[in-house]
Amino acid sequence: YAKRRGGNNYQYFTARMSETALHRLKLESHLRKAVELNELELHYQPQLDIGQGRFCALEALIRWNCRELGRLSPTDFIPVAEETGLIVGIGEWVLRQACLQARKLRDSGIPLGRMAVNVSAIQFLHKGFPLLVKRILAETGLEPALLELELTESVLVNDEAVVLNVLQALKQIGVELAIDDFGTGYSSLSRLKSFPIDRLKIDRSFVHNIEQDQDNAAIVIAIIAMAESMNMKVIAEGVETDSQLAFLSQKHCSEAQGFLLSKPLPSAEIFKFLQKEFNDPAPF
Ligand code: C2E
Ligand code: MG
Ligand code: MG
Ligand code: MG
Numbered sequence: 001y002a003k004r005r006g007g008n009n010y011q012y013f014t015a016r017m018s019e020t021a022l023h024r025l026k027l028e029s030h031l032r033k034a035v036e037l038n039e040l041e042l043h044y045q046p047q048l049d050i051g052q053g054r055f056c057a058l059e060a061l062i063r064w065n066c067r068e069l070g071r072l073s074p075t076d077f078i079p080v081a082e083e084t085g086l087i088v089g090i091g092e093w094v095l096r097q098a099c100l101q102a103r104k105l106r107d108s109g110i111p112l113g114r115m116a117v118n119v120s121a122i123q124f125l126h127k128g129f130p131l132l133v134k135r136i137l138a139e140t141g142l143e144p145a146l147l148e149l150e151l152t153e154s155v156l157v158n159d160e161a162v163v164l165n166v167l168q169a170l171k172q173i174g175v176e177l178a179i180d181d182f183g184t185g186y187s188s189l190s191r192l193k194s195f196p197i198d199r200l201k202i203d204r205s206f207v208h209n210i211e212q213d214q215d216n217a218a219i220v221i222a223i224i225a226m227a228e229s230m231n232m233k234v235i236a237e238g239v240e241t242d243s244q245l246a247f248l249s250q251k252h253c254s255e256a257q258g259f260l261l262s263k264p265l266p267s268a269e270i271f272k273f274l275q276k277e278f279n280d281p282a283p284f
Contacts, residue, residue, distance in 0.1 A: 024080065026068075026069065027069065027072070027076075027077060027080050028080055028084055028086075030066050030068055030069060031064075031077055031080060031081060031084070031086055031090075032084075032086060034064055034066065034090070035089060035090060035093050037067070039064055039065055039066055039067065040062060040063070040064055040090070040093060040094075041062075041063045041064075041065065041266065041267075042060045042061065042062060042063070042094065042097050042098060042101065042267070043060075043061050043062075043063050043264035043265055043266055043270075044058040044059065044060055044061070044101070044264060044265055044266075044267070044270040045058065045059045045061060045257060045262060045263065045264040045265070046058055046257070046261055046262050046270075046273070046274070046277075047059060047116070047235060047255050047256070047257045047261075048255060048256045048257070048261050049113075049254065049255055050245070050248065050249050050253060050254060050255060050256055051254065053281065054277070054278075054281060055112065055261075055274065055277055056112070056113040056114070056255065057112065057113045057114040057115065057116055057148065057255075058101075058102075058112065058114075058115055058116065058270065059116040059117075059118075059150070059257065059264075060094060060097070060098035060101070060115060060116065060117050060118070061074065061118070061264045062074050062078070062090070062094055062118075064077055078120065081120075082120050082121075082122050085122065087120050087122050087123055088122065088123055088126050091119065091120065091123040092132060092136075094117060094118070095117055095132070095133065095136050096136050096139070096140065098115050098117045098147075099115065099136055099137060099139075099140040099142045099147060100140050101115065101267060102114075102115035102140075102142050102146055102147070103140050103141055103142045105271070105274065106142075106146070108271070110271075110274045110275065110278060111278065112274060113146065114145075114146050114147065114148045114176060115142075115146060115147055115148065116148040116149075116150050116178065117147065117148070117149055117150065118150045118180065119149045119150065119151055119155075120152075121151075121152065121154045121155045121158065124151060124155050124166060125155075125158060125162070125166070129166060130166060130169035130170050130172075130173060133147070133149075133170060133173060133175060134173050137173070137175075143174075144173050144174030144175050145174050145175070145176065147175045147176065148175065148176035148177070148178055148198070148199070149170065149175055149176070149177055149178070150178045150179075150180040150201065151177065151178070151179060151180060152179070152180045152181055152185060153179060153181070153182070153184070153185025153186060153187040154185060156179070156185070156187040156191055156192070156195065157185070157186055157187055160191065160194075163195070164194070164195060167195055167196055167197075168196065171196045176198045176199065177195075177196065177197050177198050177199070178197070178198060178199040178200070178201055178235075179192070179197055179199070179200050179201060180201050181201065181203040181237075182200040182201055182202055182203060182223060183202060183203050183205075183206055183219060183223060184203045184205065189226075192230070193230060197232055198232060198233060199227075199232055199233040199234065199235060200223060200226075200227045200232055200233075200234045200235070201234075201235050201236075201237050201257075202220055202223050202224075202234065202235070202236045202237065202253075203237065203238075204236075204237045204238020204258070205238075206219050206220050206223075207220065207236050207237065207238045207239060207244060207248075207258075208238055208240065208244075210244055210247050210248075211243055211244070211247065217247070220236070220248070220251065220253075221251055224251050224252060224253050228252075233254050233255065234253055234254055234255070235253070235254065235255035235256065235257060236248050236253050236255070236256050236257070236258075237257050237258060238257075238258050238259075239256045239257065239258030239259075239260050239261065240258050240259050240260050241260060242260065244258075244260070245260060
């Protein structure tokens with residue numbers, strides 16, 4: 001296409017391409033040092049138990065403030081971390097950090113339930129992952145039931161026996177298992193049924209126009225019903241308005257997460273947020 005448009009455009013196009021490639025390379029080399037340089041941080045977003053009207057969990061979300069490239073979104077650097085295998089080390093750092101934070105919250109008397117941590121497929125399938133989880137829980141002194149691992153459907157589509165093995169090892173340890181962004185992937189329902197999953201997280205793309213889009217509303221209602229019949233909990237992500245929350249509540253969705261309740265907050269702020277919530281709950 002660029003060639004047809006003439007020489008100059010072609011040059012422009014290849015210059016742009018190598019710029020992107022260069023950026024990727026830069027990103028990779030900086031990411032390699034991000035853990036040591038202390039550039040990574042976790043933010044925490046609360047999850048609401050809709051029925052009880054109180055916060056029951058936090059999701060840990062990674063943030064990277066690179067001294068050279070500035071603030072980068074996980075949707076940009078997590079794929080690079082996955083392609084390069086760096087996600088294994090970064091993921092271990094995330095797990096340890098999140099468990100430490102959960103332990104600190106618990107020690108300070110905040111009656112928070114779970115800490116949810118995102119786990120990428122590569123990390124999940126990396127040899128010894130369940131052992132690592134067990135070791136980090138022992139190291140940080142966090143009860144296993146207070147840790148939830150969020151897996152995407154891209155984990156479930158791998159070799160069924162292998163996946164089941166890891167899932168069972170994790171359940172043996174006592175952690176909770178959730179499927180993130182549910183409804184956007186390619187996992188089959190029969191697999192879902194045979195795996196020991198505790199919770200489905202309805203992808204925010206189904207939630208954001210739940211009131212206008214009949215199809216999305218129908219999908220959300222179907223996921224809630226399915227979760228219930230399979231004895232799973234269900235949480236809606238990306239809840240941004242009161243009416244979305246009201247809809248979910250009316251359809252008996254157990255939990256909600258989204259900007260309406262709180263955006264992800266840094267460690268010090270989440271402490272303050274939860275302390276305030278438990279002393280003087282906001283009427284959600
Ligand atoms: P996710 O696990 O589905 O996380 C939810 C994302 O939605 C977060 O984006 C969060 O900030 C955003 N969000 C929360 N509430 C709302 C809302 O009401 N409206 C909208 N529009 N967005 C909302 P974030 O933090 O940029 O993370 C993006 C993705 O990056 C995550 O999606 C997850 O897949 C990945 N990720 C983040 N942290 C980690 C990590 O520690 N490890 C791994 N492997 N992946 C991570
Ligand atoms: Mg998640
Ligand atoms: Mg999600
Ligand atoms: Mg998502």
